Amino acid sequence: MKRIGILTSGxxxxxxxxxxxxxxxxxxxEGLEVxxxxxxxxxxxxxxxxxxxxxxxxxxxxxxGTMLYSARYPEFAKEEGQLRxxxxxxxxxxxxxxxxxxxxxxxxxxxxxxxxxxxIGLPGTIDNDIxxxxxxxxxDTSVNxxxxxxxxxRDTAASHERTFVVEVMGRGAGDxxxxxxxxxxxxxxxxxxxxxxxxxxxxxxxxxxxxGQKHAIIVLAEGVxxxxxxxxxxxxxxxxxxxxxxxxxxxxxxxxxxxDRVMASQMGAYAVELLLQGKGGLAVGIQNNKxxxxxxxxxxxxxxxxELSLYDLAQDLxx
Ligand code: ATP
Numbered sequence: 001m002k003r004i005g006i007l008t009s010g011x012x013x014x015x016x017x018x019x020x021x022x023x024x025x026x027x028x029x030e031g032l033e034v035x036x037x038x039x040x041x042x043x044x045x046x047x048x049x050x051x052x053x054x055x056x057x058x059x060x061x062x063x064x065g066t067m068l069y070s071a072r073y074p075e076f077a078k079e080e081g082q083l084r085x086x087x088x089x090x091x092x093x094x095x096x097x098x099x100x101x102x103x104x105x106x107x108x109x110x111x112x113x114x115x116x117x118x119x120i121g122l123p124g125t126i127d128n129d130i131x132x133x134x135x136x137x138x139x140d141t142s143v144n145x146x147x148x149x150x151x152x153x154r155d156t157a158a159s160h161e162r163t164f165v166v167e168v169m170g171r172g173a174g175d176x177x178x179x180x181x182x183x184x185x186x187x188x189x190x191x192x193x194x195x196x197x198x199x200x201x202x203x204x205x206x207x208x209x210x211x212g213q214k215h216a217i218i219v220l221a222e223g224v225x226x227x228x229x230x231x232x233x234x235x236x237x238x239x240x241x242x243x244x245x246x247x248x249x250x251x252x253x254x255x256x257x258x259x260d261r262v263m264a265s266q267m268g269a270y271a272v273e274l275l276l277q278g279k280g281g282l283a284v285g286i287q288n289n290k291x292x293x294x295x296x297x298x299x300x301x302x303x304x305x306x307e308l309s310l311y312d313l314a315q316d317l318x319x
Contacts, residue, residue, distance in 0.1 A: 001032065001095050001096055001275065001276065001278075002032060002033060002093070002095065003032065003033040003034075003035065003092070003093050003094050003095055004023075004027055004032055004033075004034055004035070004094065004095065004096045004097065004098065004272070004275060005034075005035045005036070005037050005044075005049065005089070005092070005094040005096075005097045005098070006020055006023050006024065006034065006035070006036055006037065006052075006068065006097070006098045006100070007036075007037035007038075007040050007041070007043065007044060007068060007097065007098075007099055007100070008020070008040060008066040008068045008069070008070045008099075008100045008101060008124060009040030009041055009070055009071070009073075009099060009100070009101035009102075009104070009105035009108065010040070010070060010072070010101035010102040010104050010105045010124075010125065011070070011101075011102065011125060011126070011127075011252065012064075012065050012066045012070050012124075012252060013066075013124045013125050013126045013136070013137055013138025013139075013141075013142075013252065014064040014065070014126070014137075014138045014141035014142070014252075014253070014254055014255065014256035014257075014260060015124070015137040015138045015140075015141060015256040015260035015261060015263070015264040016065070016066040016068075016100055016124045016137060016138070016264070017057075017060040017061060017063050017064075017065070017066060017067050017256075018060075018061045018137075018256060018260065018261040018264035018265055018268070019100050019122050019124060019137055019264035019265070019267060019268040020036070020057060020060070020066070020067060020068060020100070020268070021057035021060055021061050021265070021268070022264060022265040022266075022267070022268025022269050023098045023268040023269075023271055023272055024036075024052050024054075024056065024057045025054065025057060026268060026269040026272040026273075027272045028053070028054060030272060030276060032272075032276075033051065034051070034052045035049050035050065035051055035052065035092055035094055036049070036050050036051075036052045036056065036067075036068050037049050037068065037097075038050075038068055038069050039068075039069045039070065039071040039073075040069075040070050040071045040072075040073055040101070040105070040108075041071070041073045041076035041081070041085060041105075041108050042071040042073035042075075042076075043068075043069070043071065044076075044085040044088055044089070045073070045075070045076070045081055045084045045085045045088065046088075047088045047091065047092075049088065049092050049094075061256075061261055061265075062255050062256070062261075063255065064141070064252075064253045064254045064255055064256060065253065066100075066124075070101075076108050076111070077107070077108075082111050082112070082115060083115075085112070086112070086115055086117065089112075089117055094117075095117065095118075096117060096118040096119065096120075096275045096280065097109065097112060097117060097118070097119040097120075098119070098120050098121075098122060098268070098271045098272070098275070099112075099119055099120070099121050099122070100121075100122040100124040100137070101121070101122075101124050101125065102123070102124070102125040102127070102129070102130065102136075103129075103130060103299065103300070105121065105124075106121045106283055106296045106299060106300075107296075107300075109121045109281075109296065110281055110296045110297070113280040113281035113296075114281075117280070118275055118278065118279060118280025118281070119280050119281070120271040120274050120275055120279070120280065120282050120283075120284060120293075121282070121283040121284065121296060122137065122264075122267050122268065122271055122283075122284050123135075123136040123137060123267075123283065123284070123285060124136065124137045124138060124264075125137075125138060125139075126138040126139055126141070126142035126169060126176065126251065126252055127139070127169070127170055127171070127172070127173045127175065127176065128173060128175035128176070128304070129170075129172055129173035129175070129304045130283070130285070130299065130304055131298075131299050131302035131303060131304045132283065132285045132287070132292065132294040132298065132299055132302065133283075133284075133285025133286055133287065133292075134285070134286055134287055134288070135263060135286055137260055137263060137264045137267065138252075138256070138260060139175065139176070139179075139260070140256075140257045140259045140260045140263075141254060141255075141256045141257045141260045142169070142176055142251045142252065143176055143179045143180045143183065144257055145247075145250065145251050145253075145254055146166070146168050146176060146177075146180035146184070146219075146247060146251055147180050147183045147184045149166065149245075149247055149250070150166060150180065150183075150184030150185075150186070150217055150219070151184065153166060153217065153245060154184070154185075154215070154217060157215035157216070157217065157243075158214070158215045160215075160241065161214040161215050161241060162215055162240075162241040162242070162243055163187075163205060163215065163216040163217075163218065163234075163240040163241055163242050163243070164215075164216070164217050164218070164242075164243050164244075164245055165218045165220055165227045165230055165231045165234070165242060165243070165244045165245070166186075166217060166218070166219050166220065166227070166245050166247065167220045167221075167222050167226060167227035167230075167244070167245070167246045167247065168180060168219060168220070168221060168222065168247050168251055169221075169222055169247070169248070169249075169251050169252065170191070170192075170221040170222055170223055171222060171223040172192060172223055173192070173193075173221075173223075173304060173306060174189070174190075174191020174192050174193050174194070174221040174223070174224075174306055175304075175306055175307070176221070176251065177189055177190070177191050177219045177220065177221040178191055178306055178307065178310045178311060178314075179307075179310065180219060181217075181219035181310075181314050182310050182313060182314050182317075184217060184219065185217065185317075185318070186216075186217045186218060186219045186314055186318065187204070187205065187208060187213075187216035187217060187218055187318045188201050188204065188205075188216075188218045188219075188314070188315075188318070189218075189219045189220075189310075189311060189314050190218065190219070190220045190221065190224050190230070191221045191223075191224065191306065191311070192221060192223045192224055193306045193308065194308065194311050196224075198230075198233045198234055198236075198237065199237055201218070201234065202234055202237030202238055202240070203237075204318075205234075205238070205240055206238055207319075208318065208319050209240075211319055213319060216240075216318075218230075222246075226244075226246070227244035227245065227246055228244045230244070231243070231244040263286060266286075266291055267284045267286070267291065270284055270291045270293070271284055274293060279293075281295055281296050281297070282294065282295060282296065283295075283296050283299055
């Protein structure tokens with residue numbers, strides 16, 4: 001194998017650039033040629049492909065987003081799209097690929113492996129919703145961004161004795177809400193993986209007010225409902241001086257944390273090692289602090305499990 005390609009696909013995540021850098025530099029270190037593919041599978045099909053060198057990925061490790069851009073390209077689910085992508089791979093002499101993205105992107109990567117082009121997937125998504133990895137690239141940064149926002153909201157919540165409902169990203173997975181909720185000292189955390197009862201939350205809020213806690217933060221994952229909707233339901237049970245804040249895409253941006261940069265660097269280099277061993281159709285992860293790889297097919301049958309002990313912990317630590 002002489003030439004590999006890299007692309008990012010699906011939602012962007014902080015740390016993707018660190019992963020791109022690691023793949024490129026490790027591959028160059030091993031004597032391979034490296035090609036960057038812009039705009040995910042859309043750019044692959046369009047032939048938006050360029051040769052990378054050591055400098056292409058310089059001064060990028062600290063930047064959020066993805067220097068290779070990203071795109072949603074549903075046409076790649078059809079064989080016609082895949083064959084057009086393969087034509088481009090042949091044209092550029094690219095023999096194997098690293099795909100950085102979420103589970104949708106892994107489907108695209110697996111299709112390429114089935115067509116004879118080994119592809120390795122790296123988990124690049126803030127949602128932390130990929131099975132067989134404890135953490136995804138971008139998750140730690142997004143949690144830290146939410147915690148910073150909660151700290152700021154707490155200042156104003158305390159000054160006016162208010163309750164803030166903070167809506168964070170996470171359609172199917174509540175990990176961002178869960179981790180940021182614990183780190184931000186939330187009174188309650190509402191996630192798709194755990195049932196909740198608005199009246200019980202109101203009762204807890206009232207009790208905590210009676211015990212002297214005059215302000216509160218409730219963290220809500222967007223997949224459950226919208227913050228203003230939840231605040232309206234909660235206000236039916238009492239006057240809690242509610243305010244709703246939606247953090248939205250702010251949580252996706254920003255310079256990656258050291259933890260995300262290190263993990264992305266480890267995973268990127270490991271992906272190149274796997275390709276050099278002639279392996280494809282694998283998803284890289286980190287479990288119990290060790291790099292692992294699992295067949296992508298296994299991931300599609302599995303479901304990421306949220307760390308629900310954190311939910312109970314948050315309940316025990318708030319009053
Ligand atoms: P995120 O978790 O951030 O949404 P994702 O990788 O799951 O990331 P998707 O939009 O689901 O994001 O997928 C990204 C791209 O992967 C799609 O736009 C498409 O190009 C490709 N893709 C998704 N599903 C398939 C599939 N079944 N077969 C081939 N390619 C696919």
